[in-house]
Amino acid sequence: xxxxxxxxxxxxxxxxxxxxxxxxxxxxxxxxxxxxxxxxxxxxxxxxxxxxxxxxxxxxxxxxxxxxxxxxxxxxxxxxxxxxxxxxxxxxxxxxxxxxxxxxxxxxxxxxxxxxxxxxxxxxxxxxxxxxxxxxxxxxxxxxxxxxxxxxxxxxxxxxxxxxxxxxxxxxxxxxxxxxxxxxxxxxxxxxxxxxxxxxxxxxxxxxxxxxxxxxxxxxxxxxxxxxxxxxxxxxxxxxxxxxxxxx
Amino acid sequence: xxxxxxxxxxxxxxxxxxxxxxxxxxxxxxxxxxxxxxxxxxxxxxxxxxxxxxxxxxxxxxxxxxxxxxxxxxxxxxxxxxxxxxxxxxxxxxxxxxxxxxxxxxxxxxxxxxxxxxxxxxxxxxxxxxxxxxxxxxxxxxxxxxxxxxxxxxxxxxxxxxxxxxxxxxxxxxxxxxxxxxxxxxxxxxxxxxxxxxxxxxxxxxxxxxxxxxxxxxxxxxxxxxxxxxxxxxxxxxxxxxxxxxxxxxxxxxxxxxxxxxxxxxxxxxxxxxxxxxxxxxxxxxxxxxxxxxxxxxxxxxxxxxxxxxxxx
Numbered sequence: 258x259x260x261x262x263x264x265x266x267x268x269x270x271x272x273x274x275x276x277x278x279x280x281x282x283x284x285x286x287x288x289x290x291x292x293x294x295x296x297x298x299x300x301x302x303x304x305x306x307x308x309x310x311x312x313x314x315x316x317x318x319x320x321x322x323x324x325x326x327x328x329x330x331x332x333x334x335x336x337x338x339x340x341x342x343x344x345x346x347x348x349x350x351x352x353x354x355x356x357x358x359x360x361x362x363x364x365x366x367x368x369x370x371x372x373x374x375x376x377x378x379x380x381x382x383x384x385x386x387x388x389x390x391x392x393x394x395x396x397x398x399x400x401x402x403x404x405x406x407x408x409x410x411x412x413x414x415x416x417x418x419x420x421x422x423x424x425x426x427x428x429x430x431x432x433x434x435x436x437x438x439x440x441x442x443x444x445x446x447x448x449x450x451x452x453x454x455x456x457x458x459x460x461x462x463x464x465x466x467x468x469x470x471x472x473x474x475x476x477x478x479x480x481x482x483x484x485x486x487x488x489x490x491x492x493x494x495x496x497x498x499x500x501x502x503x504x505x
Numbered sequence: 506x507x508x509x510x511x512x513x514x515x516x517x518x519x520x521x522x523x524x525x526x527x528x529x530x531x532x533x534x535x536x537x538x539x540x541x542x543x544x545x546x547x548x549x550x551x552x553x554x555x556x557x558x559x560x561x562x563x564x565x566x567x568x569x570x571x572x573x574x575x576x577x578x579x580x581x582x583x584x585x586x587x588x589x590x591x592x593x594x595x596x597x598x599x600x601x602x603x604x605x606x607x608x609x610x611x612x613x614x615x616x617x618x619x620x621x622x623x624x625x626x627x628x629x630x631x632x633x634x635x636x637x638x639x640x641x642x643x644x645x646x647x648x649x650x651x652x653x654x655x656x657x658x659x660x661x662x663x664x665x666x667x668x669x670x671x672x673x674x675x676x677x678x679x680x681x682x683x684x685x686x687x688x689x690x691x692x693x694x695x696x697x698x699x700x701x702x703x704x705x706x707x708x709x710x711x712x713x714x715x716x717x718x719x720x721x722x723x724x725x726x727x728x729x730x731x732x733x734x735x736x737x738x739x740x741x742x743x744x745x746x747x748x749x750x751x752x753x754x755x756x757x758x759x760x761x762x763x764x765x766x767x768x769x770x771x772x773x774x775x776x777x778x779x780x781x782x783x784x785x786x787x788x789x790x791x792x793x794x795x796x797x798x799x800x801x802x803x804x805x806x807x808x809x810x811x812x813x814x815x816x817x818x
Contacts, residue, residue, distance in 0.1 A: 315720055338728050339726065342726025352717035354721075356739050356740050365725075365735060369731050369735065370727055414721075414725070418725060418726070
């Protein structure tokens with residue numbers, strides 16, 4: 258596994274069929290380099306979210322393998338908790354912990370998983386809460402926050418673990434329109450700082466601006482892959498052309 | 506303004522109905538041939554116990570001052586003895602061991618002792634039942650067939666048989682096997698019974714927490730026990746608190762069945778008092794009131810906790 262060069266994520270021939278018979282992934286192969294920002298686009302049901310979730314094994318695979326940071330995460334013997342701590346994930350529905358304050362949300366996994374002392378965890382939590390712009394809400398419970406604020410907490414919570422990779426699963430889809438821009442700005446900032454990111458999104462403006470590479474998926478398959486210019490300005494396949502014509 | 510008036514009217518109507526029912530019961534009770542004797546009841550809750558104070562020496566009672574009796578020995582030495590109620594006159598001759606008088610103190614009567622036993626065994630049972638319920642509740646949602654089936658069998662068996670029969674089985678069979686005392690056997694039987702219901706409450710509570718909470722925790726690298734301990738159970742506990750409180754109240758009431766294995770809890774104590782006073786009505790009303798005080802107290806505690814925990818939602 259040492260010959261992955263500078264690829265931090267390698268997926269090889271990944272297949273997955275859901276128990277209801279839907280083929281979610283068909284021979285998906287993808288390599289992501291360190292510091293690269295990969296945006297996955299495609300219609301609903303194209304398998305993009307499923308693929309993202311296989312990268313930290315929230316979703317198991319039927320065949321194929323995925324190697325993250327030189328660890329084969331699809332191997333049943335792999336200690337998942339360890340590698341998952343290095344993969345930050347931001348969800349469509351935020352999934353902040355409602356029974357904890359904003360600060361506690363960001364501190365908990367640091368103390369439990371990273372074994373940081375309370376003081377250190379608090380300091381790191383405040384650093385990232387400031388970065389996402391809600392340090393003044395640190396004592397609030399999530400119920401008192403707007404959707405955009407909850408998503409900021411979720412991003413800070415993931416970043417505070419100092420992950421090597423960040424996964425964004427339609428992070429702006431459940432937000433009110435006026436909240437979307439702020440979250441996308443944070444994501445663009447992270448991309449600029451050189452974070453390795455895989456982003457599933459419907460925000461084509463973000464994809465064009467922040468992506469190093471865009472992956473277009475349809476019915477569980479990667480149809481086309483390339484730079485934003487190649488994908489948006491010179492699509493090769495009919496399916497991508499049709500997809501673009503529907504959303505742009 | 507109008508609406509306020511309306512609630513006032515209906516509140517008054519409520520009190521009228523309650524008073525009406527009370528009056529009806531009172532009138533009905535006059536018709537039966539029964540002599541009410543409420544005066545005997547307080548002494549079964551608290552009574553004044555007397556204990557004898559004896560003279561430590563041979564001598565003559567010399568005086569009584571500030572609750573102390575002075576006894577002068579033959580050798581002329583004066584000894585002071587604390588006695589609240591002396592029965593001897595000054596100048597009386599006493600030998601060592603003769604009664605000088607008595608002291609009185611308040612002691613809990615049989616009903617209060619019974620209540621104490623009911624509370625004690627309920628608290629012990631609740632703690633054990635919570636542990637059983639938590640473990641079997643988690644086993645029930647486990648994907649491991651061994652754990653899942655074991656907990657299902659336990660829950661179905663316990664819920665499908667009467668508590669009274671279970672108490673007999675635990676006391677006479679398991680209790681004999683392991684040489685259990687009445688208290689241990691009783692607490693164990695209650696805990697096993699209520700544990701099955703608590704397991705179902707906890708299972709429902711855990712399953713009501715959205716899957717995203719577990720997924721977010723997994724994504725952060727937390728393990729199963731960390732997720733349960735820090736994320737799922739605290740949230741589930743809050744949701745099932747009312748059901749749990751109801752189950753605890755049931756447990757306290759169900760503890761009355763332990764009187765069948767001669768555990769002197771409140772109900773057994775009530776039966777004993779009835780046997781010696783022949784005042785069944787007064788005693789059973791008193792016993793009912795004592796149960797109610799405890800269960801209503803628990804109910805208020807539950808409401809208080811619910812309000813406090815509601816802060817973050």
